[in-house]
Amino acid sequence: MPSALLIVDDDPDVLKAAATALARAADRVDTALGPEGLAEKADLYDAILLDMNFVAGDRDGAAGLDTLDRLQAADPALSVVLMTTYGGVVLAVQALKRGAVDFVLKPWRNEPLVQALGAAMALTAERRASGKALNLDELEKRAIARALKLYEGNVSHAAAALGLTRPALYRRMERHGL
Amino acid sequence: MPSALLIVDDDPDVLKAAATALARAADRVDTALGPEGLAEKADLYDAILLDMNFVAGDRDGAAGLDTLDRLQAADPALSVVLMTTYGGVVLAVQALKRGAVDFVLKPWRNEPLVQALGAAMALTAERRASGKALNLDELEKRAIARALKLYEGNVSHAAAALGLTRPALYRRMERHGL
DNA sequence: CGGCCGCTGTCCATTTCCGGACAGCGGCGG
DNA sequence: CCGCCGCTGTCCGGAAATGGACAGCGGCCG
Known part of the structure; x- marks a missing residue:
């Protein structure tokens, strides 16, 4: 089955750069300018790269954490990688404790980004496979x-x-x- | 059964301060100046607060991550909280990805420290109980x-x-x- | 050396479980 | 309003599973 990634950021330039970096990481790489409606299509993706702030001036990451919570509720098997420019240790720890599988600081380097999303997709596949083992x-x-x-x-x-x-x-x- | 915490740090003043802060968090609070022999007594504790550096001048946290790995191998149910002065986002993310349940920056505030270790002890108890359910x-x-x-x-x-x-x-x- | 212990694999009269079938209900769409 | 769909709870002749008992084996200790 073809793999699909989604990148969510309010900055079109960041979307373009990340999509280019991740073009070969999955069969399909989608982008979105905001988190609206993400929960409804969580099961369409194998991993999501999610910004933490969607409004110019916001820096606390609350929007990203909230979206993460809703994604985890919709599909607990889905791996989410968070990214931000402004994050500190406290935000990173919070993100991982709430279910993010990795945390990426902007500006990123392409190779670690590709690796992080690759690992995230593999983890989603494993979780989904084992989640089926309710039999x-x-x-x-x-x-x-x-x-x-x-x-x-x-x-x-x-x-x-x-x-x-x-x-x-x-x-x-x-x-x-x- | 009485609960037990262990605090591991190379600085006697830090040990004393943390032990004082956590004195009421568990029935017994032990301290150790280094990670030697920790894996062998992992099952004696309900949570461990572990420094990331044990040699003056070391700052990269490798020692703490290595000790964490050995504790997880010895007793996967045990919750470990890591602490450091020098940590950045990358180190915090690494720590949580390798199995730490929380990450504390020095100098800490006592109340969040007590909360973190309380949550860690509860998680260990839950993990140990569910591990026993082989029936x-x-x-x-x-x-x-x-x-x-x-x-x-x-x-x-x-x-x-x-x-x-x-x-x-x-x-x-x-x-x-x- | 022999007895004991704790394990092994298997047997069979008895007990328990199976699942296709039945009857019924509520929601929905034509 | 009626038919259909997908669910509900239960039944019972037949199939499968049960566990106490049996015989045997290897290691250990007196």
């Missing part, structure tokens, strides 16, 4: 594998930890090919 | 609860996601009291 059979298989590893193949202990009898665990191990 | 019944119950929440009580969709038929899901919901 009980898959969860059971992983739990059994984990228990066997934890107890180094001791089926008695693993069964006890899993809340199963040994014959029951044997049957499930066979069913899962473990 | 298949408990995992199944949580997965079903998650699916029902995700699909807003729609049993048909939740059953499909879980890989169950609707009657099967009804039976398990009843068994788990959901």
Whole structure:
């Protein structure tokens, strides 16, 4: 499936520069001048590069953090990379604690930017794949594998930890090919 | 069970000040002048406040990041809060990406410090509790609860996601009291 | 050397679970 | 207003799973 990035900044020159830098990072690179309607299309993207301020004169990053929160609520698996000119340590720590996967200072260097967005897209893919693993059979298989590893193949202990009898665990191990 | 914090800094005055500030945050507050042997006693603590530099003149935080990595390897559930005087955005972002739960700049204010370590201890407790939930019944119950929440009580969709038929899901919901 | 312990893999009478089918309900669109 | 759709909760003949019991093995200790 083709990958898609979105870059959100109120400055058209920044959008152009970032889109150029990231042109080869994804199959499609979209741009937006503001965060309006982002939450509704969160699932269309594999990563978003999001500015923290959208109004000339704003510097505190509150708009970006708010948008980040709404993106995380809409699609928790989506990786968001934040960027700003004015950020300090406190803002960076806040951003990562609220779910951003990276933080980029303007003016950026292209190679670290491409790397950051590449890593973000890979993380989104991984999260989305594992988020699909709600299937009980898959969860059971992983739990059994984990228990066997934890107890180094001791089926008695693993069964006890899993809340199963040994014959029951044997049957499930066979069913899962473990 | 009594809670325990550890503060690691090469400056005895910093240790004393931080220990005083955090005296009521945990039942026991230990201090250490360096990171030696930390990994071996990671499971004795509920959170660690860790300096990033341990040698006079060092400023790059590499030692702290390295110690963080070793603590995470020893006990992934343990929450580590990093502190430094010299940190910039890049260091803060690096620290959080490598698993620190918060980042504190010196000189700190006591109230945010206490809050950060309190939140860190709570997170460690939550992570340690959820790590213990290997019991298949408990995992199944949580997965079903998650699916029902995700699909807003729609049993048909939740059953499909879980890989169950609707009657099967009804039976398990009843068994788990959901 | 022998007994004990804690593990192994498997058996089978009994119990539990399965899922297609049924009847019903509320919302929506023609 | 009616038909359709997608959901709801429940049923029951048949299929699958259960777990106490059995036999066996390797390591350890007296």
